[in-house]
Amino acid sequence: MGGTILFTGANSSLAIPAVRHLLTNYSDYTALLTVRNPSEADVNTKKLRDTISLFPNAKTSIRQLDLSDLSAVHDFSSTVAAEIVDGKLPPLASIVCNAYYWNLSGNAELTKDGYDKTFQVNHLAHAALVLRLLGQFGSEGGRIVLLGSDAHWPGKGSLEKYPPAIPIDLELLVKPVQDKPTDNLGRGFEKYSNSKLAVIMWMYALNRHLENDTTLSKITAVAINPGNLSDSRALRTNTPQMLAYMSKFIISPLRPLLRLKDPTMRTAAEAGIDVVDLAMNKASPGERGYFTLLKKDSSSPDSNDEEKQKELWIKSAEWVKVTNDDTALKVALE
Template identity: 50%
Template sequence: MSGTVILTGANSSVGLHAVNHLLEDYPQSTAILTVRNATDSDVNTNSLRSIVSQYSNARVSIVEVDLSDLSAVHKFADNLSASIAAGEYPPLEAIICNAFYWNLIADPQLSIDGYEITMQVGHISHSALVLRLLDRFGPDGGRVETLSSIAHYRRKNSMTQFPPEIPSDLNQLVVPPPNEDKQGWGSHLYGTSKLIITIWTYALNRYLQNDPKLSNITAVAINPGNLMDSRAYRTNTPTSLRVMARYLMQPLLPFIRRFLDNQFRPSSAAAIDIIDLGLGKAHAGERGYFTLLDKDEPDSAALDEEIQNQIWAKSMEWAKITKDNCSLTAAFG
């Protein structure tokens, strides 16, 4: 397949490695790499440009898209849709929803759209992007890949005493209350966003399979592992967590992987799985939840069709998706 691949968060820790693998091993693909800040002053985007410069024949566009601003997401979708229709880019073969946000040191922050930013960047804007562009996949279909996490399971973990949850009032997902435990609550919001992403991915698959024109598109959610070299551990995190990640977990990573838990691994390893699964080289034609590259069972909420329907309906509302801007007719009854 030689279509267009969208990768969000392309200048992130795992994103940089993913771009390198994409350009090295899939040279036939056209890459559209989105970043929040594409100015020359952004050190992370300059690192991305440095990687891209090593592949002189690559077909690559770096595009600034602020996922905390839905108007920017819809504008990007409009422009790309028109460009594909005009033949400026080949049809889509993959949308890889890699970007995310967390804040473990402050109260929940709201975007200009009025949504908690962790949920908007990780889920709402990605759902808008995907649903706006489904009709720009080629006749052979392709793949939508979302980024889940082991943190999506509704149980306590080492980062927080507050497990992910689905509140009775779903609007609390986008306007959550504050909590005195900033790290614990920020981790909770992150885990909850990953739970919602996973549920939504299962709903998306159900609707895709019921739509004759789009049934060749498969959706997968991947838990890429615990990436202790991620810049996330240096951004919006308490000092104790930064110190633990840099001076304890990273040096001991080979021991931890061999004897304790192979889900702890470097971003470079996760990036390969993300690209290979996202482009269908791994598990071609399959759907569902994966831990690394192993098919796995998600939290039970992701398999509950009633919960799927509730999350799906609210996500459409939050993302401003309507019959007029989405080709997935099966999703509208």
């Protein structure tokens, strides 16, 4: 029994209660928890450490991982793979791609790799991580959990001004054209929505390849819309002051009423429990695909375009510089 569950963005408002749930209910697993800043000076990482301290016998490791740096992602993947081969870590049971980024209040940002930061952190870095580590799952398989959002579906995002869409020229996803002057809120949310659309489309392509690979077919991938999280720090990070104000004084206090209109309105802690139960194959064991909360669901029509999924799959591997030699998948990535 047991195995390693790798959780990115492990000090987020969803992840900290998720880690508590994991350590409480799946104590025979090893939690490999990545954060951008592992320092005690980081208030959110300190909260993560405080949570872990409640479980003195837990098998945990906090690691630094900056998803805005693809070289760091590749180095981290190589290190984890080597530790599993050497027996320092148990084989993977799950990868939870939880970390996210958005910027709704400032100009667009490029990473040192030259890609849009939102798209790289939310999709590309996780794609590289998953592809590099597929060969480190145990013989019983496991599960990959990607974080989706209803924002991927045109008309469903409450902050949507520009509908999400995969452009004909895929390069526009990593190097979007800027408005002059820039509509930071509208374009920032568009980048976030497009990244979540890409996550879901890539998940479908990944599942097809996994199902057709005899050595990896026991690994399942899901993308979960965790709901509209009324107490998420996302509403107060890189957002206009008005949105942060609404989060604190309107959305959180009125959550029970807002839930009558939006059944997915809930707390980050509730979402964290669902994410872990999916990751550990307790919820919907063996299932693949898109989920809203813990209910199997249909994603947007655009996300189900198989030709675009294939194009995005190949281009994503090209962007992150993962080749056939870098992944256990027996499928051409070029």
